[in-house]
Amino acid sequence: MSKNWTEDLRQNARTFTTNLKKRGYSFFTGVPCSLLGALIDHLENSPEFRYVANVREDAALGLASGAYLAGQKSCVLMQNSGFGYSMNVLTSLNMIYKIPILVVISYRGYLGNDAPEHIIMGDKIEKLLADLEIPTFIPTPDNLEKQIELADAVIEKEKVPVVMLIKEKIFG
Amino acid sequence: MKTRDALQEIIPFVESNPAICATGHISREVQDIQDRKENFYVIGSMGMCSSIGLGVALVRPDRKVFVLDGDGSVLMNMGNLAVVGALAPKNFIHIVLDNEAYASTGNQKSLSSAVALAEVARANGYKTVYKSGSKENLKEVMKKVTQTDGPSFLLIKVGPDTDKPAPRVKAEPDFITQQFMEALNVHTSVHTA
Numbered sequence: 001m002s003k004n005w006t007e008d009l010r011q012n013a014r015t016f017t018t019n020l021k022k023r024g025y026s027f028f029t030g031v032p033c034s035l036l037g038a039l040i041d042h043l044e045n046s047p048e049f050r051y052v053a054n055v056r057e058d059a060a061l062g063l064a065s066g067a068y069l070a071g072q073k074s075c076v077l078m079q080n081s082g083f084g085y086s087m088n089v090l091t092s093l094n095m096i097y098k099i100p101i102l103v104v105i106s107y108r109g110y111l112g113n114d115a116p117e118h119i120i121m122g123d124k125i126e127k128l129l130a131d132l133e134i135p136t137f138i139p140t141p142d143n144l145e146k147q148i149e150l151a152d153a154v155i156e157k158e159k160v161p162v163v164m165l166i167k168e169k170i171f172g
Numbered sequence: 173m174k175t176r177d178a179l180q181e182i183i184p185f186v187e188s189n190p191a192i193c194a195t196g197h198i199s200r201e202v203q204d205i206q207d208r209k210e211n212f213y214v215i216g217s218m219g220m221c222s223s224i225g226l227g228v229a230l231v232r233p234d235r236k237v238f239v240l241d242g243d244g245s246v247l248m249n250m251g252n253l254a255v256v257g258a259l260a261p262k263n264f265i266h267i268v269l270d271n272e273a274y275a276s277t278g279n280q281k282s283l284s285s286a287v288a289l290a291e292v293a294r295a296n297g298y299k300t301v302y303k304s305g306s307k308e309n310l311k312e313v314m315k316k317v318t319q320t321d322g323p324s325f326l327l328i329k330v331g332p333d334t335d336k337p338a339p340r341v342k343a344e345p346d347f348i349t350q351q352f353m354e355a356l357n358v359h360t361s362v363h364t365a
Contacts, residue, residue: 027231052230052259055251062220063255066192066227069212069349071358074227092216098346159346 005172009038012141012170017042017049019148020075025102026050027067029060030077035106037172040077057082061089065099073155075102080109080121080165083128090161091132098159102151106172107138107165129163136163141170173307175269175330176201176338179240181307182267185314186210190356191238192225194218194245196276197337198269202240204338209355213341213348219249222266226256229264232356236263236318243270243284250292256323257297264323266293275333293325305329 005013016039028043029052030036043051054060057078064074078086083105094101108114109122129136135154139147151162179201192212193199199213214221225239246253246268256264268289273279294301300320304313310328317324343351 027227050230052255055254058217058220059223059249059252059255062217062223062249062252063227063230065220066224066229067231068227069224069352069358070228070231070356071353072231089217089220093214093220096216096345097349099349 003037003041005038005041008141009169009171010042012144013038013042015144016148016171017046019145020102021048023148023152024073025075027064027072027074028052028077029054029063029074030104031055031057031060031079031082032077033079033106033108033172035079035108035166035168035170035172036077036104039104039171056085058085058089061086061094061101061103064101065089065093065097068099068101075104077104079106080125081118083121083125087128087132090134094161095132095134099161100155100159101161102155103161103163105163105165107167110167125165134161134163136165138165138167139170144170173305173310173328173330174335175271175275175333176205176335177307178269178310178328178330179205181310182240182314185318186238189236189238190228190232190352191240192221192228193240194221194242196242196245196274197333198240198242199341200276200338203341209351212352213343215341215345219245219252221245222249222252222256225266226252226259226261226264228356229261230259233261233263235356236265239264239266241266241268243268243272243289244274244282246289247283247287253293253296253298260297260299260323262321262323265317265326266298266324267317267326267328269328269330271330271332273332276337279332290325290327293327298323298325300324302326303329
């Protein structure tokens with residue numbers, strides 16, 4: 001049963017997915033986060049997208065990577081807690097095999113304002129991404145279209161995984 | 173029957189279809205027996221071969237997709253059995269070569285002797301589940317596997333890998349990607365926009 005997301009969040013989800021669709025993304029998989037709620041709701045209810053509910057974030061990256069190898073540009077959705085599980089797949093599969101996936105990660109624990117389990121990852125995720133040299137974009141509701149354009153340009157040119165960190169009040 | 177013997181029986185049945193090969197000796201042996209563009213050797217990200225194979229199978233329902241997995245690898249990514257069962261692609265063939273050990277790190281014991289992997293696959297929703305333990309029987313089972321709708325799971329019990337392993341995967345990872353995508357007729361340079 002989906003929650004009643006506000007019209008603002010729904011509109012952001014529409015803008016986001018419309019722009020991804022334009023750039024060839026129609027395969028999505030991931031593990032949910034409340035901050036990605038309106039986005040997942042939209043994907044699950046739009047016949048032009050395939051959203052596969054996955055069991056773990058690393059398995060979602062593996063699945064999306066297979067879809068990419070078969071010719072389908074792909075996107076993984078996760079909470080930043082799942083970034084820890086994902087690090088080995090990003091570094092020993094996606095980065096070295098040049099399998100570019102757009103990884104949309106919710107930014108729980110941003111500025112230390114969250115439940116205890118999110119505080120450390122919320123504080124460290126930008127540093128971890130920078131250390132791994134994974135190109136990272138942090139959009140706002142006003143520049144979603146432009147940020148997708150930039151992220152996809154890196155994916156097309158460099159063939160590396162790219163992360164979009166999603167703060168509160170964009171999709172949930 | 174050892175891993176290599178089993179792979180020698182299996183590989184002719186793969187024909188020209190894609191095969192995603194598990195981290196460790198399985199990728200190395202497959203490369204040594206018959207290196208092909210359609211083989212995707214997963215040298216890192218242990219466990220991911222079955223997730224990758226599932227992704228290929230979903231996007232390319234016109235091809236039979238083989239995953240040549242190991243017991244350590246399937247135990248590591250056991251959650252993916254649930255994803256396979258839930259999506260149930262007919263063209264997904266999951267073969268597990270079970271030597272009950274982590275051969276490439278020195279034959280340390282895995283837990284597979286205590287786990288009914290075939291039953292786990294069945295409970296997760298794999299449509300057909302087979303077991304084999306001898307060369308003679310494996311050919312017959314492979315015939316059935318390739319002629320029946322999946323998702324299929326084939327558990328093959330093999331003896332310990334005591335022989336010198338085949339050489340490491342030679343191709344650079346990004347070259348493996350490029351070759352595999354070419355074999356599947358994917359044109360990466362073409363913008364889909």
